[in-house]
Amino acid sequence: MSPVSAGHSALVYDALKACGIRVVSALPETWLVHLIRLAEDDPDMTLVRLAKEEEGVGISAGAHLAGVKSAMLMQNHGLLAAVNGIVSCAQLYRIPLLMLISHRGTFGERDPWQTEGGAVTEDLLKTLRIPYLLLDDPAHVGRRIRQAQTLAHSSNKPVALLLCRDLMWEEPS
Amino acid sequence: MSGAPGTAMTRLEALEAIYPRLGDAAVVTIMGAVAAELQSLGHRPNFFYLQHAMGLASSLGLGLALAQPNRQVIVFDGDGSLLMNLGGLTTLARYRPANLLHVVFDNESLLSVGGFPTATSTGSDLAAMAAAAGVPRTATVRTREAFVAAVDAALAARTLTTLVAKVQAVGPSAFVTALSLLENRFQFQRYLTHAADVPVPR
Numbered sequence: 001m002s003p004v005s006a007g008h009s010a011l012v013y014d015a016l017k018a019c020g021i022r023v024v025s026a027l028p029e030t031w032l033v034h035l036i037r038l039a040e041d042d043p044d045m046t047l048v049r050l051a052k053e054e055e056g057v058g059i060s061a062g063a064h065l066a067g068v069k070s071a072m073l074m075q076n077h078g079l080l081a082a083v084n085g086i087v088s089c090a091q092l093y094r095i096p097l098l099m100l101i102s103h104r105g106t107f108g109e110r111d112p113w114q115t116e117g118g119a120v121t122e123d124l125l126k127t128l129r130i131p132y133l134l135l136d137d138p139a140h141v142g143r144r145i146r147q148a149q150t151l152a153h154s155s156n157k158p159v160a161l162l163l164c165r166d167l168m169w170e171e172p173s
Numbered sequence: 174m175s176g177a178p179g180t181a182m183t184r185l186e187a188l189e190a191i192y193p194r195l196g197d198a199a200v201v202t203i204m205g206a207v208a209a210e211l212q213s214l215g216h217r218p219n220f221f222y223l224q225h226a227m228g229l230a231s232s233l234g235l236g237l238a239l240a241q242p243n244r245q246v247i248v249f250d251g252d253g254s255l256l257m258n259l260g261g262l263t264t265l266a267r268y269r270p271a272n273l274l275h276v277v278f279d280n281e282s283l284l285s286v287g288g289f290p291t292a293t294s295t296g297s298d299l300a301a302m303a304a305a306a307g308v309p310r311t312a313t314v315r316t317r318e319a320f321v322a323a324v325d326a327a328l329a330a331r332t333l334t335t336l337v338a339k340v341q342a343v344g345p346s347a348f349v350t351a352l353s354l355l356e357n358r359f360q361f362q363r364y365l366t367h368a369a370d371v372p373v374p375r
Binding site (some may be wrong): 094 | 175199201221223224225226227228229230231232233234235236237238239241258260261263264267268328354355358362365366370
């Protein structure tokens with residue numbers, strides 16, 4: 001049984017649906033498995049599986065210009081891989097992006113290869129002037145996703161939510 | 174003359190030849206010469222010029238095509254841009270929207286930054302890469318007549334097509350136009366979202 005929280009993933013997914021999200025782009029990562037399966041199994045959702053996260057910026061931009069709301073699911077290393085697209089497509093052209101980013105490599109991380117990315121994620125978001133909040137408590141999920149979507153569309157800019165270990169992982173302590 | 178050997182076609186001639194066929198399609202171009210040349214033929218509200226973000230024009234076209242499956246989408250890509258997002262060909266092929274025509278103007282160089290040769294000048298074959306990625310229809314053309322025929326065939330086929338047009342490495346003397354990036358972006362969005370019903374994708 002995967003220690004990734006199915007229940008909290010469903011909370012996140014339901015909040016995205018409640019925001020009117022109809023297109024989700026994603027590149028698989030451990031913490032996102034349930035979210036991706038929920039999107040895949042939902043006949044009202046178009047799931048776009050990517051080769052690299054930067055493509056998702058273009059797909060979300062196209063969907064937005066055509067009147068459809070979208071979200072991006074990625075690991076924080078996917079954020080690193082998408083930076084040029086975020087700056088030179090989404091920010092240059094004032095495209096709202098709702099980015100849900102698994103915040104790997106922070107306190108509790110066992111995979112050594114994740115730790116550098118975890119150390120730079122929040123500073124990178126600040127450098128890019130992307131507003132973000134942590135999703136680390138199921139009680140906040142619905143409201144913060146709704147608030148993020150509202151800000152993305154009122155500002156026409158990218159907004160990020162960091163999916164944290166305390167929300168996504170159910171390992172016994 | 175630099176550019177693709179054996180081609181008599183310029184990109185401007187190719188664009189001019191199919192300009193009347195663009196109709197109400199959502200048209201996306203890459204930055205620089207392609208954007209400036211299409212604007213020189215006459216800007217229309219259904220044209221969007223992605224003036225940076227090299228590689229993402231095809232991904233943006235995929236997003237448009239999935240969001241509005243009843244509207245034709247035409248992307249004017251380039252060899253330098255597509256080489257930055259070859260993985261995106263596999264994503265196009267995976268979802269293979271029937272309403273997407275992906276044109277790649279291949280002048281075998283990065284013309285706007287000094288004409289340095291790209292890998293297509295040493296044999297990398299973008300149409301073959303698209304076919305190998307799973308794009309169901311691909312072709313490479315070298316004349317204006319063949320280009321027009323291939324565009325007509327692709328639009329009639331209603332099947333995802335990557336069409337590589339080998340063109341000479343010539344372009345306009347300047348790339349900045351009078352159309353502001355954001356004016357273009359909001360005009361394009363208004364055209365797409367008010368001109369017709371917006372079906373929700375599956």
